[in-house]
Amino acid sequence: MAYTDMFSLQGKVALVTGGSYGIGFTIAAAYAKAGAAIAFNCRSQAHLEEALAVYRQQGIDAHGYICDVTDETAVRAMVADITATLGSVDILVNNAGIIKRIPMCDMEADAFRQVVDIDLVAPFIVSKAVIPAMIKKGHGKIINICSMMSEVGRETVSAYAAAKGGVKMLTRNICSEYGSANIQCNGIGPGYIATPQTAPLRQRQPDGSRHLFDRFIISKTPAGRWGETQDLEGPAVFLASAASDFVNGQILYVDGGILAYLGKQPE
Ligand code: NAP
Ligand code: GCO
Numbered sequence: 001m002a003y004t005d006m007f008s009l010q011g012k013v014a015l016v017t018g019g020s021y022g023i024g025f026t027i028a029a030a031y032a033k034a035g036a037a038i039a040f041n042c043r044s045q046a047h048l049e050e051a052l053a054v055y056r057q058q059g060i061d062a063h064g065y066i067c068d069v070t071d072e073t074a075v076r077a078m079v080a081d082i083t084a085t086l087g088s089v090d091i092l093v094n095n096a097g098i099i100k101r102i103p104m105c106d107m108e109a110d111a112f113r114q115v116v117d118i119d120l121v122a123p124f125i126v127s128k129a130v131i132p133a134m135i136k137k138g139h140g141k142i143i144n145i146c147s148m149m150s151e152v153g154r155e156t157v158s159a160y161a162a163a164k165g166g167v168k169m170l171t172r173n174i175c176s177e178y179g180s181a182n183i184q185c186n187g188i189g190p191g192y193i194a195t196p197q198t199a200p201l202r203q204r205q206p207d208g209s210r211h212l213f214d215r216f217i218i219s220k221t222p223a224g225r226w227g228e229t230q231d232l233e234g235p236a237v238f239l240a241s242a243a244s245d246f247v248n249g250q251i252l253y254v255d256g257g258i259l260a261y262l263g264k265q266p267e
Contacts, residue, residue: 005242006241006242006243007242007243008034008035008241008242009031009034009036009091009237009241010035010036011035012031012090012091012240013036013037013039013082013087013090013091014031014036014038014039014090014091014092014093014240015038015039015040015041015079015082015089015091015092015093015126015130016028016031016038016039016040016093017040017041017069017092017094017095017096017122017126018040018041018042018069018095018096018097019038019040019042019051019062019064019093019095020040020042020044020047020050020051021047021051021195021196022196022229023095023145023190023193023229024040024093024095024096025040025051025054025229026229026230026233027229027232027236028055028062028093029058029060030233030236031091031240032061032062033060034237034240036090036091036240037061037063037087038062038063039062039063039064039082039086040063040064040065041064041065041066041067041078041096042066042067042096043066043067043068044066045066048064048065048066051064052064063082063085065078065082069094069118069122069123069126070117070118070121070122070125072125072129075122075125075129079126079129079130083133088134088136088137089130089134089140090134090137090139090140091140091240092126092127092130092140092141092142093144093145093236093240094122094123094126094127094142094143094145095145096118097118097119097145097197098115098118098119098197099115099157099160099197100114100159100160101156101157101200102156103155103156104156104158107158107159111159112158112159115159116159116162116166118163119159119164119167120162120163120164120166120167120170123144123170127142127170127174127185130142131174131178131183134181134183135178135181138181138182139183140178140182140183140184141183141184141185141240141244142171142174142183142186143185143186143187143188143236143239143240144168144170144171144185144186144187145167145187145188145190146167146168146188146251147160147161147164147167147189147190148189148190148192148253148255148258148259149161150165150167150187150189150251151168151189151253151259152259167187168187168189168251171185171186171187171249171251172249175248175249176249179248179249184239184244184245184247184248185248185249186239186244186247186248186249186252187250187251187252188232188235188236188251188252188253188254189251189253189254189255189259190227190231190254190255191221191227191253191255191256191259192217192221192227192255192258193226193227193231194227194228194229195229198226201213201214201217202214217258220261220263221256221257221258222257222258222261223256223257225256227254227255227256231254235252
Protein backbone atom coordinates (compact mmCIF):
# COMPACT_ATOMS: atom_id res chain seq x y z
CA MET A 1 0.00 0.00 0.00
CA ALA A 2 1.33 3.46 -0.87
CA TYR A 3 2.14 5.61 2.17
CA THR A 4 -0.45 8.20 1.19
CA ASP A 5 -3.14 5.48 0.99
CA MET A 6 -2.05 4.01 4.32
CA PHE A 7 -2.98 7.26 6.13
CA SER A 8 -6.04 8.05 4.02
CA LEU A 9 -9.50 8.06 5.63
CA GLN A 10 -11.31 8.17 2.30
CA GLY A 11 -14.75 6.51 2.48
CA LYS A 12 -14.73 6.33 6.30
CA VAL A 13 -17.34 7.78 8.65
CA ALA A 14 -15.95 9.39 11.81
CA LEU A 15 -17.80 10.51 14.94
CA VAL A 16 -15.90 12.90 17.23
CA THR A 17 -17.66 13.65 20.50
CA GLY A 18 -17.27 17.22 21.73
CA GLY A 19 -16.18 18.36 18.28
CA SER A 20 -17.50 21.92 18.50
CA TYR A 21 -14.18 23.50 19.59
CA GLY A 22 -10.85 22.67 21.21
CA ILE A 23 -9.14 19.33 20.58
CA GLY A 24 -12.27 17.63 19.18
CA PHE A 25 -12.78 20.30 16.52
CA THR A 26 -9.17 20.03 15.30
CA ILE A 27 -9.27 16.23 15.17
CA ALA A 28 -12.59 16.17 13.28
CA ALA A 29 -11.29 18.75 10.78
CA ALA A 30 -8.11 16.70 10.28
CA TYR A 31 -10.21 13.59 9.59
CA ALA A 32 -12.29 15.49 7.02
CA LYS A 33 -9.08 16.66 5.32
CA ALA A 34 -7.88 13.02 5.29
CA GLY A 35 -11.09 12.07 3.41
CA ALA A 36 -13.61 11.02 6.11
CA ALA A 37 -17.23 12.11 6.41
CA ILE A 38 -17.53 13.61 9.88
CA ALA A 39 -20.15 13.88 12.57
CA PHE A 40 -19.72 15.58 15.92
CA ASN A 41 -21.83 16.48 18.92
CA CYS A 42 -21.90 18.91 21.83
CA ARG A 43 -24.43 20.19 24.38
CA SER A 44 -24.87 23.83 23.44
CA GLN A 45 -26.84 25.02 20.38
CA ALA A 46 -24.68 28.15 20.16
CA HIS A 47 -21.46 26.08 20.12
CA LEU A 48 -22.98 23.78 17.50
CA GLU A 49 -23.87 26.65 15.17
CA GLU A 50 -20.51 28.41 15.62
CA ALA A 51 -18.70 25.13 14.90
CA LEU A 52 -20.77 24.39 11.78
CA ALA A 53 -19.88 27.84 10.45
CA VAL A 54 -16.14 27.30 11.07
CA TYR A 55 -16.23 23.83 9.49
CA ARG A 56 -17.97 25.37 6.46
CA GLN A 57 -15.31 28.11 6.24
CA GLN A 58 -12.74 25.31 5.99
CA GLY A 59 -14.76 23.63 3.21
CA ILE A 60 -15.93 20.82 5.50
CA ASP A 61 -19.48 19.48 5.39
CA ALA A 62 -19.74 18.43 9.05
CA HIS A 63 -22.86 16.84 10.54
CA GLY A 64 -23.49 18.31 13.99
CA TYR A 65 -25.75 16.98 16.75
CA ILE A 66 -26.94 18.31 20.07
CA CYS A 67 -26.36 15.31 22.27
CA ASP A 68 -25.09 14.96 25.82
CA VAL A 69 -22.73 11.97 25.85
CA THR A 70 -23.99 10.90 29.28
CA ASP A 71 -27.52 10.35 27.91
CA GLU A 72 -27.56 6.81 26.52
CA THR A 73 -30.92 7.20 24.74
CA ALA A 74 -29.77 10.39 23.00
CA VAL A 75 -26.44 8.78 22.03
CA ARG A 76 -28.25 5.80 20.48
CA ALA A 77 -30.56 8.14 18.52
CA MET A 78 -27.55 10.16 17.28
CA VAL A 79 -25.69 7.02 16.16
CA ALA A 80 -28.84 5.76 14.38
CA ASP A 81 -29.16 9.09 12.55
CA ILE A 82 -25.46 9.11 11.55
CA THR A 83 -25.84 5.54 10.26
CA ALA A 84 -28.91 6.48 8.20
CA THR A 85 -27.33 9.69 6.86
CA LEU A 86 -23.64 8.89 6.38
CA GLY A 87 -23.30 5.16 6.98
CA SER A 88 -22.16 3.27 10.06
CA VAL A 89 -19.37 4.73 12.18
CA ASP A 90 -15.89 3.43 11.26
CA ILE A 91 -13.96 5.76 13.58
CA LEU A 92 -15.07 6.96 17.01
CA VAL A 93 -13.13 9.54 19.01
CA ASN A 94 -14.29 9.76 22.62
CA ASN A 95 -13.14 13.33 23.18
CA ALA A 96 -15.94 15.20 25.04
CA GLY A 97 -14.75 15.91 28.55
CA ILE A 98 -14.78 18.35 31.45
CA ILE A 99 -12.55 19.09 34.43
CA LYS A 100 -13.38 20.51 37.86
CA ARG A 101 -10.40 21.87 39.80
CA ILE A 102 -11.47 21.56 43.44
CA PRO A 103 -9.38 20.30 46.41
CA MET A 104 -10.61 16.77 47.07
CA CYS A 105 -11.83 17.37 50.62
CA ASP A 106 -13.89 20.37 49.45
CA MET A 107 -15.48 18.47 46.55
CA GLU A 108 -19.09 17.25 46.77
CA ALA A 109 -19.64 13.65 45.68
CA ASP A 110 -22.14 14.89 43.07
CA ALA A 111 -19.47 17.03 41.40
CA PHE A 112 -17.07 14.07 41.43
CA ARG A 113 -19.77 11.88 39.85
CA GLN A 114 -20.49 14.46 37.14
CA VAL A 115 -16.84 14.42 36.02
CA VAL A 116 -16.70 10.62 36.07
CA ASP A 117 -20.01 10.47 34.17
CA ILE A 118 -18.80 12.64 31.30
CA ASP A 119 -15.14 11.62 31.20
CA LEU A 120 -15.42 7.88 31.88
CA VAL A 121 -18.98 6.53 31.72
CA ALA A 122 -19.71 8.36 28.44
CA PRO A 123 -16.82 6.76 26.49
CA PHE A 124 -18.33 3.42 27.58
CA ILE A 125 -21.83 4.52 26.44
CA VAL A 126 -20.72 5.85 23.05
CA SER A 127 -18.36 2.93 22.34
CA LYS A 128 -21.15 0.50 23.17
CA ALA A 129 -23.41 2.30 20.68
CA VAL A 130 -20.98 1.87 17.75
CA ILE A 131 -19.20 -1.47 18.41
CA PRO A 132 -21.98 -3.83 17.15
CA ALA A 133 -21.96 -2.22 13.67
CA MET A 134 -18.14 -2.27 13.66
CA ILE A 135 -18.23 -6.01 14.37
CA LYS A 136 -20.72 -6.51 11.53
CA LYS A 137 -18.58 -4.48 9.14
CA GLY A 138 -15.41 -6.31 10.16
CA HIS A 139 -13.37 -3.32 11.32
CA GLY A 140 -13.39 -0.27 13.57
CA LYS A 141 -11.18 2.30 15.26
CA ILE A 142 -11.89 3.77 18.69
CA ILE A 143 -9.66 6.52 20.03
CA ASN A 144 -10.11 7.58 23.63
CA ILE A 145 -8.76 10.96 24.67
CA CYS A 146 -6.87 10.27 27.87
CA SER A 147 -4.59 12.71 29.72
CA MET A 148 -1.32 13.14 31.59
CA MET A 149 -3.70 12.44 34.50
CA SER A 150 -4.10 8.88 33.21
CA GLU A 151 -0.59 8.48 34.70
CA VAL A 152 0.07 11.21 37.28
CA GLY A 153 -1.94 13.26 39.73
CA ARG A 154 -1.83 16.78 41.07
CA GLU A 155 -3.69 18.91 43.60
CA THR A 156 -7.41 19.62 42.82
CA VAL A 157 -8.05 17.14 39.99
CA SER A 158 -9.02 13.95 41.87
CA ALA A 159 -12.20 13.25 39.86
CA TYR A 160 -10.53 14.02 36.53
CA ALA A 161 -7.51 11.82 37.32
CA ALA A 162 -9.76 8.98 38.49
CA ALA A 163 -11.80 9.23 35.28
CA LYS A 164 -8.81 9.54 32.93
CA GLY A 165 -7.03 6.63 34.64
CA GLY A 166 -10.25 4.69 34.08
CA VAL A 167 -10.37 5.66 30.39
CA LYS A 168 -6.87 4.25 29.95
CA MET A 169 -8.08 0.88 31.31
CA LEU A 170 -11.34 1.04 29.33
CA THR A 171 -9.11 1.44 26.24
CA ARG A 172 -7.15 -1.68 27.10
CA ASN A 173 -10.33 -3.57 27.85
CA ILE A 174 -12.04 -2.68 24.57
CA CYS A 175 -8.85 -3.85 22.82
CA SER A 176 -8.95 -7.09 24.82
CA GLU A 177 -12.63 -7.73 24.25
CA TYR A 178 -12.99 -6.69 20.59
CA GLY A 179 -9.49 -6.95 19.10
CA SER A 180 -10.47 -10.29 17.60
CA ALA A 181 -13.26 -8.47 15.68
CA ASN A 182 -10.57 -6.28 14.05
CA ILE A 183 -11.40 -3.29 16.25
CA GLN A 184 -8.42 -1.25 17.38
CA CYS A 185 -8.95 0.85 20.48
CA ASN A 186 -6.11 3.17 21.43
CA GLY A 187 -5.76 6.30 23.52
CA ILE A 188 -4.15 9.67 22.97
CA GLY A 189 -2.79 11.34 26.09
CA PRO A 190 -2.41 15.02 25.27
CA GLY A 191 -0.01 17.04 27.38
CA TYR A 192 -0.95 20.61 28.30
CA ILE A 193 -2.80 21.95 25.25
CA ALA A 194 -4.03 25.52 24.80
CA THR A 195 -7.86 25.21 24.68
CA PRO A 196 -10.79 26.73 26.62
CA GLN A 197 -10.40 23.88 29.18
CA THR A 198 -6.92 25.09 30.17
CA ALA A 199 -7.53 28.83 29.67
CA PRO A 200 -7.72 29.54 33.46
CA LEU A 201 -4.22 28.03 33.84
CA ARG A 202 -2.79 30.41 31.25
CA GLN A 203 -4.56 33.60 32.34
CA ARG A 204 -2.17 36.59 32.52
CA GLN A 205 -1.66 38.13 35.95
CA PRO A 206 -2.85 41.71 36.62
CA ASP A 207 0.75 42.94 36.01
CA GLY A 208 0.82 41.17 32.61
CA SER A 209 3.16 38.39 33.73
CA ARG A 210 2.51 34.71 33.05
CA HIS A 211 0.37 32.63 35.43
CA LEU A 212 2.57 30.63 37.83
CA PHE A 213 1.08 27.37 36.52
CA ASP A 214 1.78 28.45 32.94
CA ARG A 215 5.47 29.04 33.84
CA PHE A 216 5.56 25.73 35.73
CA ILE A 217 4.26 23.79 32.71
CA ILE A 218 6.71 25.41 30.32
CA SER A 219 9.58 24.53 32.67
CA LYS A 220 8.31 20.92 32.93
CA THR A 221 8.00 20.47 29.15
CA PRO A 222 11.19 19.60 27.26
CA ALA A 223 9.60 21.19 24.17
CA GLY A 224 9.47 24.43 26.20
CA ARG A 225 5.92 25.36 25.23
CA TRP A 226 2.24 24.49 25.59
CA GLY A 227 0.82 22.18 22.95
CA GLU A 228 -1.52 23.45 20.26
CA THR A 229 -4.51 21.38 19.16
CA GLN A 230 -2.75 20.94 15.78
CA ASP A 231 -0.05 18.90 17.57
CA LEU A 232 -2.69 16.13 17.88
CA GLU A 233 -3.66 15.96 14.18
CA GLY A 234 -0.95 13.53 13.02
CA PRO A 235 -1.30 11.11 15.96
CA ALA A 236 -5.11 11.14 15.63
CA VAL A 237 -5.02 10.44 11.88
CA PHE A 238 -2.43 7.68 12.42
CA LEU A 239 -4.60 5.92 15.02
CA ALA A 240 -7.69 6.20 12.78
CA SER A 241 -5.97 4.89 9.66
CA ALA A 242 -4.81 1.56 8.24
CA ALA A 243 -1.25 2.58 9.20
CA SER A 244 -2.07 1.55 12.80
CA ASP A 245 -3.96 -1.69 12.12
CA PHE A 246 -1.65 -3.76 14.40
CA VAL A 247 -1.50 -1.10 17.15
CA ASN A 248 -4.04 -1.92 19.84
CA GLY A 249 -4.56 -1.05 23.49
CA GLN A 250 -1.83 1.61 23.51
CA ILE A 251 -1.83 5.13 24.89
CA LEU A 252 0.16 7.56 22.76
CA TYR A 253 1.26 10.51 24.89
CA VAL A 254 1.54 13.71 22.88
CA ASP A 255 3.01 15.88 25.59
CA GLY A 256 6.19 17.54 24.33
CA GLY A 257 8.10 15.11 26.56
CA ILE A 258 6.64 15.97 30.01
CA LEU A 259 6.14 12.38 31.16
CA ALA A 260 9.74 11.48 30.27
CA TYR A 261 11.28 14.37 32.19
CA LEU A 262 12.18 14.62 35.88
CA GLY A 263 12.22 18.42 35.78
CA LYS A 264 14.83 21.09 36.39
CA GLN A 265 16.72 21.46 39.64
CA PRO A 266 15.43 24.61 41.37
CA GLU A 267 17.86 27.55 41.05
P1 NAP B 1 -12.79 21.93 25.76
O1 NAP B 1 -12.02 23.00 25.06
O2 NAP B 1 -13.43 22.25 27.05
O3 NAP B 1 -13.89 21.28 24.74
C1 NAP B 1 -14.77 20.30 25.22
C2 NAP B 1 -15.74 19.87 24.14
O4 NAP B 1 -16.59 18.83 24.68
C3 NAP B 1 -16.68 20.95 23.64
O5 NAP B 1 -17.01 20.69 22.29
C4 NAP B 1 -17.92 20.77 24.53
O6 NAP B 1 -19.03 21.36 23.91
C5 NAP B 1 -17.97 19.24 24.59
N1 NAP B 1 -18.65 18.64 25.74
C6 NAP B 1 -18.38 18.80 27.06
N2 NAP B 1 -19.21 18.04 27.81
C7 NAP B 1 -20.03 17.38 26.94
C8 NAP B 1 -21.09 16.46 27.11
N3 NAP B 1 -21.52 16.05 28.32
N4 NAP B 1 -21.69 15.97 26.00
C9 NAP B 1 -21.28 16.36 24.76
N5 NAP B 1 -20.29 17.24 24.55
C10 NAP B 1 -19.66 17.75 25.63
O7 NAP B 1 -11.82 20.70 26.04
P2 NAP B 1 -10.45 20.30 25.32
O8 NAP B 1 -9.35 20.92 26.07
O9 NAP B 1 -10.58 20.44 23.87
O10 NAP B 1 -10.43 18.76 25.75
C11 NAP B 1 -10.99 17.74 24.95
C12 NAP B 1 -10.68 16.41 25.60
O11 NAP B 1 -9.26 16.29 25.76
C13 NAP B 1 -11.26 16.24 26.99
O12 NAP B 1 -11.61 14.89 27.20
C14 NAP B 1 -10.10 16.64 27.89
O13 NAP B 1 -10.19 16.11 29.16
C15 NAP B 1 -8.95 16.08 27.11
N6 NAP B 1 -7.64 16.66 27.40
C16 NAP B 1 -7.43 18.00 27.29
C17 NAP B 1 -6.15 18.50 27.51
C18 NAP B 1 -5.81 19.96 27.41
O14 NAP B 1 -4.71 20.32 27.86
N7 NAP B 1 -6.65 20.80 26.87
C19 NAP B 1 -5.13 17.63 27.85
C20 NAP B 1 -5.41 16.27 27.97
C21 NAP B 1 -6.66 15.80 27.74
P3 NAP B 1 -20.31 21.89 24.77
O15 NAP B 1 -19.74 22.77 25.85
O16 NAP B 1 -21.15 22.66 23.80
O17 NAP B 1 -20.99 20.69 25.27
C1 GCO C 1 -5.02 20.46 34.86
C2 GCO C 1 -5.26 20.34 33.38
C3 GCO C 1 -5.17 18.96 32.84
C4 GCO C 1 -4.88 18.95 31.41
C5 GCO C 1 -4.61 17.67 30.74
C6 GCO C 1 -3.23 17.18 30.94
O1 GCO C 1 -5.76 21.17 35.53
O2 GCO C 1 -4.03 19.88 35.33
O3 GCO C 1 -6.45 20.90 32.96
O4 GCO C 1 -5.47 17.95 33.57
O5 GCO C 1 -5.88 19.61 30.71
O6 GCO C 1 -5.58 16.68 30.90
O7 GCO C 1 -2.95 16.09 30.13
